[in-house]
Amino acid sequence: MSTHDARLDRLAEVAVRVGLGLRPGQELVMTAPLEALPLARRITVQAYKAGASVVTTLLADDQATLARFEHGHDDAFDRAAGWLYEGMASAYRGGAARLAISGDDPSLLAGQDPDKVARANRARSKAYMPALEQIANFATNWTIVSAATPAWARTVFPELPEDEAVARLWDAIFSASRVDGPDPVGAWEAHNRALSDRTRSLNERRYAALHFRGPGTDLTVGLADDHEWCGGATTAKNGITCNANIPTEEVFTTPHKMRVQGYVSATKPLSYQGTLIDGIAVRFEEGRIVESRARTGADVLAKVIDTDEGARRLGEVALVPASSPISASGLLFCNTLYDENAASHIALGQAYSKCFRNGGAGLSEQDLTARGANRSLIHIDWMIGSAEVDVDGVTPEGRSEPLMRRGEWVD
Amino acid sequence: MSTHDARLDRLAEVAVRVGLGLRPGQELVMTAPLEALPLARRITVQAYKAGASVVTTLLADDQATLARFEHGHDDAFDRAAGWLYEGMASAYRGGAARLAISGDDPSLLAGQDPDKVARANRARSKAYMPALEQIANFATNWTIVSAATPAWARTVFPELPEDEAVARLWDAIFSASRVDGPDPVGAWEAHNRALSDRTRSLNERRYAALHFRGPGTDLTVGLADDHEWCGGATTAKNGITCNANIPTEEVFTTPHKMRVQGYVSATKPLSYQGTLIDGIAVRFEEGRIVESRARTGADVLAKVIDTDEGARRLGEVALVPASSPISASGLLFCNTLYDENAASHIALGQAYSKCFRNGGAGLSEQDLTARGANRSLIHIDWMIGSAEVDVDGVTPEGRSEPLMRRGEWVD
DSSP states (O other): OOOHHHHHHHHHHHIIIIIIOOOTTOOEEEEEEGGGHHHHHHHHHHHHHTTOSOEEEEEEOHHHHHHHHHHOOGGGGGOOOHHHHHHHHHHHHTTOEEEEEEOOOTTTTTTSOHHHHHHHHHHHHHHHHHHHHHHHTTSSOEEEEEOOOHHHHHHHOTTSOHHHHHHHHHHHHHHHTTOSSSOHHHHHHHHHHHHHHHHHHHHHHOOSEEEEEETTEEEEEEEOTTBOOBOSOEEOTTSOEEOSBSSOOOEEEOEEEEEEEEEEEOSSOEEETTEEEBSOEEEEETTEEEEEEOSBOHHHHHHHHTSSGGGGSEEEEEEOOTTSHHHHTTOOOSOHHHHTTTSOEEEEEOOOTTSBGGGGTTOOHHHHHHTTOOOOSOEEEEEOOOTTOEEEEEOTTSOEEEEEETTEEOO | OOOHHHHHHHHHHHIIIIIIOOOTTOOEEEEEEGGGHHHHHHHHHHHHHTTOSOEEEEEEOHHHHHHHHHHOOGGGGGOOOHHHHHHHHHHHHTTOEEEEEEOOOTTTTTTSOHHHHHHHHHHHHHHHHHHHHHHHTTSSOEEEEEOOOHHHHHHHOTTSOHHHHHHHHHHHHHHHTTOSSSOHHHHHHHHHHHHHHHHHHHHHHOOSEEEEEETTEEEEEEEOTTBOOBOSOEEOTTSOEEOSBSSOOOEEEOEEEEEEEEEEEOSSOEEETTEEEBSOEEEEETTEEEEEEOSBOHHHHHHHHTSSGGGGSEEEEEEOOTTSHHHHTTOOOSOHHHHTTTSOEEEEEOOOTTSBGGGGTTOOHHHHHHTTOOOOSOEEEEEOOOTTOEEEEEOTTSOEEEEEETTEEOO
């Protein structure tokens, strides 16, 4: 195994070359937790080497976020820095690429007033909408990579001393991000080919629905009309091929927001804005959550699905084998980028317009809605797959074909 | 003398209460060098205590700036993050206050290609123009305070070990910012009254010009028609009274861009973007620099005054007694906020529209130009006052009245 610095450099190179596919002359907008500065600096170097015109990094300071909750006046929490998010949207419209380093403290706001947290999130989500739409619709090339921050590492390895926890989390990140070997870019090319073969096969079969069966789960997820399976590399609307998630193991598509029926139990806890929501079980009727409970964090879950009408419906369904490298690590990362690549999952909220035939090109908002695409301020993934869950594909004629058995692909 | 932390807290309080006069519910946009994080965090706390709705801090990383010069492709240097500056302008239009923490490494770009530095500065200045206009015209309340960063401290105290240099620079900052005593806010009220008495007296006299005489200097600076002297607290156009510079010792007004005549020698070096320009001597004819030289950094000076037509003309003239506390420290800070408050000075470039009767209210760009206000992408102050320089006020009838003798006010 090579040194930490060498692997950090390789992760930065993979982020810029594989994640973004950054084009010479392209601007880059990066967001990062302050603690991820060493990775952000290496990505900046790689981006300029690749010909970036300007790299702008917005460093987020947890202490500033906490200061607001600890000292802010009550009427402050319905406001957000709209000018910044509008600026970001304008940057993407102008051709800028987008890179997010994730590594947030999963418990940062755990001790704060849940009502203020919900209000601040709602205000931020609303202000962020114009930028999020550009990203969700792949108007430009973008990617997310992770950095092992101390707070995140403590959450994943609560029993270890902090420096050891950080080192262990970096090991997991480097391994899952496929930068351990001598040729990370080549490893990503092979991985992208495998994911592409899988989506091609699913797209040829054109299932009308997926059927999940397992402990506490009997759920039929109707797929959107003209849906298309995606996974691995994506060609954004600016013509640049990017890998939006580093790592990624999933293949995913758009469910029909009116055609989800049955009950489902989460197979992993959901870490949402500092609260661990564990033991989620919900029931859908005609696409809508009509019953929900959770063993812990039920109040936060209730607030989340009350965000707007679309927050009670699905915007994504994804299949990941239970033997995926991240799943094999046996860790709960409390970080969507990692946990969603450990298990099959569904997402409440906003659908991706690109998961339609021809990448959704030419489809208006109305066209998307007519085909069953959901719309919401939120997009929250939660895990419903495991080695105990089977998945069938249901053909338009109603015939079931085995897709996954005990969490693994049947072919 | 109280502890470092207590003085840092008082500086943060002065920045928010005296510098900004932040209003409950107001948003705040802060910029800071990464090394100023401890002060930025304290200001964030003070701002939320004062009722800020959202505080957004943009942390600047010198390493990222250097990475661009070291690895960026040649065609990158004519680009800037326009979306960010437009966003900031939009924030100010929407009512946000603005706080800048200055403490930049004066020599950061000293080793870089001067042509690339000039191109990057020009691109940035142009992109920043919409935001700068809001600030220069006091559309909103704003302030600048300083933090003792290691790189800046090394420049001011090159002979000291770094930690000692930083401590000495903090001492100078706390002292100049009047936060050493038990009641900094009260001290600022008294100081603002003294500056206000001085500007009232100058405004009553309505001089047509100032005449500077000293070693290497015989310069007549015609004042703009309807000019007004400013200093200390300013009431911004949003009705909020702020102190734009912490510290501040100057009273200043707008020269007439066509009516500057004679020669002038700088009394301190000018630190510009990492280059120390020393021994500046220039000659003006009808407001325009027609000859310029410098003992060191002459090439950078030449590039600066070639930025645009307005870069060769004056946008500000300011009077500061040679006995000001900052001057008395005997230090060269290589930081405009400090050095400009150590000596009388002039500024090349953009004029402040507020230095006109009635704060410039109701004056269009054309009105300002007709009265002699200069316009440029740049605004660069340099020091022409000292204990060897006399200043006269020249009445519209051509009579000279002594204003300063040997650098001190005559009354």
